[in-house]
Amino acid sequence: MVEGIGDVxxxxxxxxxxxxLKQVPGDWFDVDGIAxxxxxxxxxxxxxxxxxxxxxxxNGDQRRMDSVGNWEENNGVICYVDQEGHAHVAGYTxxxxxxxxxxGYKHRATEVPLSSGSGWVPADPELxxxxxxxxxxxxxxxxxxxxxARKKTLRESRG
Numbered sequence: 001m002v003e004g005i006g007d008v009x010x011x012x013x014x015x016x017x018x019x020x021l022k023q024v025p026g027d028w029f030d031v032d033g034i035a036x037x038x039x040x041x042x043x044x045x046x047x048x049x050x051x052x053x054x055x056x057x058x059n060g061d062q063r064r065m066d067s068v069g070n071w072e073e074n075n076g077v078i079c080y081v082d083q084e085g086h087a088h089v090a091g092y093t094x095x096x097x098x099x100x101x102x103x104g105y106k107h108r109a110t111e112v113p114l115s116s117g118s119g120w121v122p123a124d125p126e127l128x129x130x131x132x133x134x135x136x137x138x139x140x141x142x143x144x145x146x147x148x149a150r151k152k153t154l155r156e157s158r159g
Contacts, residue, residue: 019069021083022103026096028080028088029131031113035123049123052087052113070108071100076139077115080105089114091138094145 031052038048064085071080078092080100089112090096097107114120114131122128 019104021069021105024080024103025099027134028090029134030086030088032086034127036120037123038119067110069105070110071105072110072112074112074115075117077112079110079112081110087113091135091142093138093141
C-alpha cells in the first residue's frame with residue numbers, strides 16, 4: 001500500500017467540483033456507455049448483456065456527480081470519475097493511485113465498473129481485447145510493485 005493512499009474517506013464535504021483536478025496521465029479505459037456481457041450469466045446457462053450507463057444517460061444523476069473527483073479500487077480494478085462525471089478504469093497499481101492523488105482525486109467510495117469478479121467484460125471484441133491487454137499489463141506491474149515493496153521491507157528489517 002502506498003503511504004497515504006488506501007484509507008477510503010467517507011467525508012464528502014469537499015466535492016471534486018470544488019477541487020482543482022488535473023489531467024490524469026496514462027492509458028485509461030473510458031467505460032461510459034459501453035455494452036458489456038457476461039459469458040457465464042448469473043444462472044450459468046446463458047450469456048447476459050447490459051450496458052454501463054454514461055453520465056448523459058444518467059441525466060446528471062446526483063450519485064455519479066457526487067463521485068466527481070473520487071477514485072476507488074475493487075478486485076484489482078481502479079476507477080476515477082473526471083470533472084464531467086465520466087468514469088475511467090484500469091488495472092490497479094500503486095503508481096496509478098499515486099497519479100490520481102497527485103492530480104487532486106480523493107480515495108472515496110465510488111462504483112468501479114468491470115470489477116465485480118462476475119465476468120462482465122466489454123461486449124465489443126476490439127474493446128474486450130484492449131481491456132484484457134490493459135488489465136494483464138497492469139497486473140504484471142502490480143506484481144512487480146509488490147515484489148519491490150517486499151524487498152524494501154526485507155532490507156529495512158535487516159538494518
